[in-house]
Amino acid sequence: MENCNMKRGFFFLRDCDHPAHQSCASCGKAFCNEHLRIKPGASAPFCLDCLGKTMQQTNQNKDKKVSTRDDYYDDYYYDTAWCYGYRSNYYTSGSYKPWYFGTVDADGSEFNDQDIRVFEPSAEIEDPDAEAFDPDANVFDS
Amino acid sequence: MKFLGAISKYQKLSPEQRSFIGNAQRKFCSTPAELLEFFKPMAVYDKSCDEARAQLLNFVILCGVLSFLGLIAIGVLSEDMPMVIPIVGIIFLMIFPALILRWRLGRVDIHNNLREFVVPMVNLIGQDTAAEQKINLELDLSGKKLEGKLRTRTKDDPGWLAYPKTTTSIYDDPWFRMTTDLVDGSKLMLTIDDQITTIDRTYKSISGKIKSKSKAKVKHMIRASLALKHKKYAIASQNDLQSFGHELKLKDGANRQVFCLKQTVKTDDIDAFVDPQLCVALLGRIFMNVQPAGQKGS
Amino acid sequence: MLAPKSLYAAFDTYPAPKGAAVHIREFAQTLFVQTGSGLLLVLGDEALPSWQIEGSMQIRRLASNEPNYLKRAMQFGEFVYAHAEMLRNDLQIAHFRDPWSGIPLLDVKERQYKTVYEVNALPSIELPTRYASISGRTCDKIRTLEQRCWQEADRIVCPSQVIKNCLVELGANADKITVIPNGARLVDPAQINIPADAPGEYLIYFGAAQNWQGIEVLFKAMTFLRDMPELKLVLCVSGSKPRLKYLQKLAWRLGIEQQLIWHLKVSQAIVSDWLAGAAISVAPLIECSRNLTQGCCPIKIVESMAMAKPVIASDLPVVRELLEHNHTGWLIRPDRPSELARAIRILLAHPEERRKIGENAQKKAAKSFTWEASAAALATIYQQLIT
Structure with missing residues (x-):
């Protein structure tokens, strides 16, 4: 199982660490379900990057008046796919280059900053000479 | 018949969404996904409503032109073709329900800033927040010229029967406030304050007629602030940030460095929406001029 | 691959x-x-592959550089959730060892799999002994x-009756809990090559180095x-760098580094190899809430028994589940260095007694503590869940 190849984010990019599920029909890379969409009339999924770019181009070719948007464009315009198209356009048309942070901690739990702070390596007991984090260290040994 | 689509979309909105369209003011504290779920049906409806109103306006104009031509036709053809009178009458009468419908749709319309600015901004900022991170959002999309928003009104009246008379009104409309924590630990704050100046002028034309003219000027004052963690971003000195000139306000804290950039955009259209690109560009400029901690000088 | x-x-x-790690395996x-097939989700490091296939088993490792323990745990939770969500219709059973893995597995909506919680330890009890500033x-x-x-x-499985009692006291349903003690493979020490650089007579401590293990004692x-300069203590330990550094400094301060x-x-x-050549294996667990209230089942004791090595261990309820004093082991009061030293002297002075205790321990291990027996008990639970 390969990891999803999508880079999340807009101003700075980070890896999507979800397992890949299917390949994009356009670029052939593997992505997770969150980063794949099936276009109406298509049988294979497209990744948000490819879909976003296509939709941006289609939109640029159209008159930008509101009335030219169809229902599918509405779905796209308010979907994450729009952000991927927009960011691709933003990166290529201007001078902006996003920072890449690799895997950024996603704190989605009920633990707040105060809870997290006490688990810093420097807060460990008997740790006067703390050097570096050691992934081997684990307290769950029976 | 786009108004049928607009009505059907309006009826599909939840009572909470209809209530928001009604008063157009609310504070939110929700995740980006929750906000988009709330706003999306309203954005789709708003687009449909605008299209329906535009179509109804075209219909009214068409009926008006046809009625005018009909009146001429009545004068010429009414003796030979008596049917023309009721036809013209029906066309003329159709103007009124169309106008009423258009007015009713206008009552449940919401400012285009919702779909053209708020939704894209929430979507874009949501890309850089953790999935469960809440966004604090204060919106006020109610009318920009409400009495409550009036700051000053000055009248220049040279006297009875003397012209020109000028009334200048200035309204303050702080309609957008967004704060949230980004996934890199930065705190983001985006605000937009609109300042609307209306000038109502009554004057005497050369031919002696009394005429009135209204002009509006809108200033969108956009302010983007980012409080970047020292742990994540190297501390920038004023030298590093010379390219910003005087637009930048920099504040150093114990754990964070705060960058604040402002931009003012002027327009004559009171209904103009703010382009999300403007905010993105401000934030982008800040991110482009700082460096992740540890990379400075490398 | 299916x-x-x-x-x-x-x-x-x-x-x-x-x-x-032995337990996990x-x-x-x-x-x-x-x-028939399974996916093992664990932590990894730069030296270990992030994806590995061994027959019908796949191993996926999250190699995180996050130094903060809690953030790392939450990252792992996301990692587990993503896999479980993708496989929610395929999995029959999901087995987890800690709440960091358990919560995401339980969070998956419309999941088709049953869950087994293996409680070897409770982070709410163990973490405060490692991070002093954790608030209530x-x-x-x-x-x-x-x-x-x-x-x-x-279902819940745990390796000791003490852990089961602790869970029941905290409100868990006793009917769901099955005690499956840790196991070991029976080994004849004569079949093992003792390391060439092994000293003549030595004690051994092996395992992790947390403060509740009693290495300081x-x-x-x-x-x-000290009057027995020939006697050495072999320490085969793993633990965090700061902790190991601290222990080495302590040995230097106590003047025993030569031993x-x-x-x-x-x-x-x-x-x-080192255990095979040792005269005595030591498990000086201290009297603390982790060992007394939460409970444990020290694999070091079970493995020493399986290799017919006499064990001197602290007299705690969790140890009494495994050893009987002067029959299958030697129990001393916890946190008493002088008593421990005396017990070492006694057993070193009586090799015949040592041999007898070792043999009894091996017999006991063969009867009650083999991985085969643990696996059979666990397999019964899985079968009940699948059918």
Whole structure:
């Protein structure tokens, strides 16, 4: 199982660490379900990057008046796919280059900053000479 | 018949969404996904409503032109073709329900800033927040010229029967406030304050007629602030940030460095929406001029 | 490749030179044999592949550089959730060792799999001994996660009666809990090549180096044995760098560094070689809430028994589940360095007694503590869940 190849984010990019599920029909890379969409009339999924770019181009070719948007464009315009198209356009048309942070901690739990702070390596007991984090260290040994 | 689509979309909105369209003011504290779920049906409806109103306006104009031509036709053809009178009458009468419908749709319309600015901004900022991170959002999309928003009104009246008379009104409309924590630990704050100046002028034309003219000027004052963690971003000195000139306000804290950039955009259209690109560009400029901690000088 | 039918998740590095890793290997293999194929989700590091296939078993490792323990745990939770969500219709059983893996497995909506919570330890009890500044509120939050795990998991397994009692006291349903003690493979020490550089007579401590293991007590006991300069203490330990550094400094301060032979983070095979040549194995667990209230089942004791090595261990309820004083082991009061030193002297002075205790211990291990027996008990639970 390969990891999803999508880079999340807009101003700075980070890896999507979800397992890949299917390949994009356009670029052939593997992505997770969150980063794949099936276009109406298509049988294979497209990744948000490819879909976003296509939709941006289609939109640029159209008159930008509101009335030219169809229902599918509405779905796209308010979907994450729009952000991927927009960011691709933003990166290529201007001078902006996003920072890449690799895997950024996603704190989605009920633990707040105060809870997290006490688990810093420097807060460990008997740790006067703390050097570096050691992934081997684990307290769950029976 | 786009108004049928607009009505059907309006009826599909939840009572909470209809209530928001009604008063157009609310504070939110929700995740980006929750906000988009709330706003999306309203954005789709708003687009449909605008299209329906535009179509109804075209219909009214068409009926008006046809009625005018009909009146001429009545004068010429009414003796030979008596049917023309009721036809013209029906066309003329159709103007009124169309106008009423258009007015009713206008009552449940919401400012285009919702779909053209708020939704894209929430979507874009949501890309850089953790999935469960809440966004604090204060919106006020109610009318920009409400009495409550009036700051000053000055009248220049040279006297009875003397012209020109000028009334200048200035309204303050702080309609957008967004704060949230980004996934890199930065705190983001985006605000937009609109300042609307209306000038109502009554004057005497050369031919002696009394005429009135209204002009509006809108200033969108956009302010983007980012409080970047020292742990994540190297501390920038004023030298590093010379390219910003005087637009930048920099504040150093114990754990964070705060960058604040402002931009003012002027327009004559009171209904103009703010382009999300403007905010993105401000934030982008800040991110482009700082460096992740540890990379400075490398 | 077909989707795995079961999942075993542990917020722990695998493989690693410690009991927890042996436990993971044995239980995960039992699960995967029962269901035909399985996915093991564990922590990794730069040296270990992030994806590995071994027959019908896939191993996925999260190699995180996050130094903060809690953030790392939450990252692992996301990692587990993503896999479980993708496989929610394929999995029959998901087995987890800690709440960091358990909560995401229980969070998956419309899941088709049953869950087994293997409780070897409770982070709400163990973490405060490692991180001094944890507040009661943070502990309560962790306890809430644990509670959800034992309430919502279909079955609970734990390696000791003390842990079961602790869970029942905390509100877990006793009917769901099965005690499956840790096991070991029976080994004849004569078949093992003792390391060439092994000293003539030595004691051994092997396993992890957390403060509840009582290594400090053992060091103080060694100060009472300075009159036996030939006697060495071999330490095959794993643990965090700061902790190991602290222990080395302590040995230097106590003036026993000449009596110690350190082997840090060595493989299971090397530990076995050293154990085979040892005169006595020591498990000086201290009297603390982790050992008394929460409970444990020290693999070091079970493995020493399986290799017919006499064990001197602290007289605690968790140890009494495994050893009987002067029959299958030698029990001393915990936190008493002088008593420990005296016990070492007695057993060293009576090799025949040592041999007898070792043989009895091996017989007891053969009867009650084999991985085969543990696997059979676990397999029964899996079968009940699948059918």
